[in-house]
Amino acid sequence: MPGPYVVPVHGNADLPEKVDVVVIGGGIIGASTALELAEQGVKVALCEKGGIGHEQSGRNWGWVRITRRDPREVPLMAEALRIWPTLAERTGRDLGYKRAGIAFACATDKEFEEHQRWLLHLRDYDLGSRMLSPAEFAAMSPSSTMTLKGALFTLGDARAEPQKAAPAIAEAARDRGAHILTECAVRGIETKAGQVCGVVTERGEIACDQVVLAGGAWCSLFARNSGLRLPQLKVINSVIRTTPLQGGPEHSIWAQGFSIRKRQDGGYTVANGFRNVVNIVPDSFRYMRDFLPALGSQWSALMLRFGGQFYDEARIPNKWSLDEASPFEYNRVLDPKPALHLQDRSLENLRKAFPVFDKAKIAQRWAGAIDVTPDAVPVISAVDTIPGFYIATGFSGHGFGIGPAAGRLAADLVTGSTPLVDPAPFRFSRFSDGSKIEIISGF
Ligand SMILES: Cc1cc2nc3c(=O)[nH]c(=O)nc-3n(C[C@H](O)[C@H](O)[C@H](O)COP(=O)(O)OP(=O)(O)OC[C@H]3O[C@@H](n4cnc5c(N)ncnc54)[C@H](O)[C@@H]3O)c2cc1C
Numbered sequence: 001m002p003g004p005y006v007v008p009v010h011g012n013a014d015l016p017e018k019v020d021v022v023v024i025g026g027g028i029i030g031a032s033t034a035l036e037l038a039e040q041g042v043k044v045a046l047c048e049k050g051g052i053g054h055e056q057s058g059r060n061w062g063w064v065r066i067t068r069r070d071p072r073e074v075p076l077m078a079e080a081l082r083i084w085p086t087l088a089e090r091t092g093r094d095l096g097y098k099r100a101g102i103a104f105a106c107a108t109d110k111e112f113e114e115h116q117r118w119l120l121h122l123r124d125y126d127l128g129s130r131m132l133s134p135a136e137f138a139a140m141s142p143s144s145t146m147t148l149k150g151a152l153f154t155l156g157d158a159r160a161e162p163q164k165a166a167p168a169i170a171e172a173a174r175d176r177g178a179h180i181l182t183e184c185a186v187r188g189i190e191t192k193a194g195q196v197c198g199v200v201t202e203r204g205e206i207a208c209d210q211v212v213l214a215g216g217a218w219c220s221l222f223a224r225n226s227g228l229r230l231p232q233l234k235v236i237n238s239v240i241r242t243t244p245l246q247g248g249p250e251h252s253i254w255a256q257g258f259s260i261r262k263r264q265d266g267g268y269t270v271a272n273g274f275r276n277v278v279n280i281v282p283d284s285f286r287y288m289r290d291f292l293p294a295l296g297s298q299w300s301a302l303m304l305r306f307g308g309q310f311y312d313e314a315r316i317p318n319k320w321s322l323d324e325a326s327p328f329e330y331n332r333v334l335d336p337k338p339a340l341h342l343q344d345r346s347l348e349n350l351r352k353a354f355p356v357f358d359k360a361k362i363a364q365r366w367a368g369a370i371d372v373t374p375d376a377v378p379v380i381s382a383v384d385t386i387p388g389f390y391i392a393t394g395f396s397g398h399g400f401g402i403g404p405a406a407g408r409l410a411a412d413l414v415t416g417s418t419p420l421v422d423p424a425p426f427r428f429s430r431f432s433d434g435s436k437i438e439i440i441s442g443f
Pocket of ligand 1 (some may be wrong): 025028047048049052053054055060061062063064065184186214215217222237238239328332367395401
């Protein structure tokens with residue numbers, strides 16, 4: 001498999017004829033939804049076109065954070081911070097979860113004030129979140145030479161291992177009776193009298209009453225074939241994994257020139273949240289109007305690139321019938337090329353800020369395609385026009401940390417239970433009912 005090594009999950013050999021719910025996509029969102037449903041005794045099949053956790057969920061930085069999120073996501077993320085510490089016991093597996101705190105460094109007074117203002121969103125939560133003075137940051141990060149105005153620090157933020165988490169959750173769902181089907185692309189949904197009655201996979205049909213689409217960056221294409229318009233684009237972020245290193249910080253740090261997270265193996269995941277590549281593709285034009293406000297506010301963090309990806313995506317059909325191979329069968333794992341110059345610059349910046357990283361060697365490089373929505377808030381919602389169809393996608397770079405709670409919310413919607421949090425901000429219809437679509441204040 002390209003990208004990082006992910007704990008392997010071997011799929012079940014047999015396709016069930018009928019289940020209650022089919023979940024499409026074996027990332028952390030689909031796996032968490034399947035676990036929540038299976039725990040409630042719902043019969044579930046989780047279908048993944050490649051391997052569990054091989055796309056975003058196995059390639060991300062491993063930050064489990066509430067800090068600097070869009071305020072609309074804060075209540076759901078607070079629930080995620082409650083669920084994560086229970087997962088090792090619940091799944092019977094190691095997910096590498098550790099509450100080690102996250103610091104957002106402030107290089108300027110403006111940044112300090114912005115972070116301080118954002119902190120008001122956590123006033124109802126007891127998560128050990130506060131502004132640090134430069135001296136307090138230095139005391140916490142003894143090997144740092146950074147000159148700062150301060151930092152926003154949340155002790156309750158955490159880290160976990162992306163290469164372990166989705167596999168552990170999927171295996172736990174299987175322990176509770178879920179069918180885990182890998183190398184099993186879903187071509188589309190089937191309906192009877194307008195209501196979901198099954199899915200067609202590359203291995204045959206599965207009858208079901210409900211379907212949750214948790215296909216990450218593929219959801220817009222999948223939805224299009226079902227006659228739905230889901231504005232979603234891909235943003236590429238590049239990551240380095242270093243060899244183990246002594247003397248670096250325990251907490252994760254977000255700074256202007258780099259971001260780091262200590263790994264369970266003693267190495268670090270190094271990247272930069274302010275440097276993302278956006279390939280110009282046919283969807284860029286299809287959804288241009290939806291994304292214009294986001295482009296305005298996120299411009300400095302995006303590097304537009306025109307190249308072969310445009311032609312590759314232009315060749316993908318927008319419509320296919322369910323008895324022919326679908327685009328999902330031709331691309332098992334999205335594996336974008338890392339931007340080497342951005343990675344090298346992040347490591348250089350990190351070494352200036354923390355000279356202890358002079359000794360760090362690059363063990364591996366990879367990139368991941370982040371699925372973003374126009375307001376950078378996910379869709380976790382029923383589809384009003386197709387009863388029985390639900391979508392959980394568009395996590396816009398924040399889905400790993402929030403994943404376990406998003407899976408719970410998706411399961412609540414499917415079973416009709418009291419939702420974990422108010423699902424209104426995540427409704428799919430916001431993109432078509434004239435609602436104002438805006439990016440608020442998260443990263
Ligand atoms: C480089 C990078 C860094 C990030 N850092 C963080 C971080 O530190 N913290 C954080 O919270 N978030 C982070 N994110 C975002 C986070 O990884 C994602 O939001 C989250 O993993 C999304 O999970 P998912 O299950 O929706 O999607 P994915 O993990 O992408 O899974 C979707 C799955 O669906 C499958 N699929 C799609 N279509 C079909 C089909 N038709 N049939 C069957 N299977 C299908 C795909 O193969 C894929 O495996 C980062 C992302 C990247 C790329």
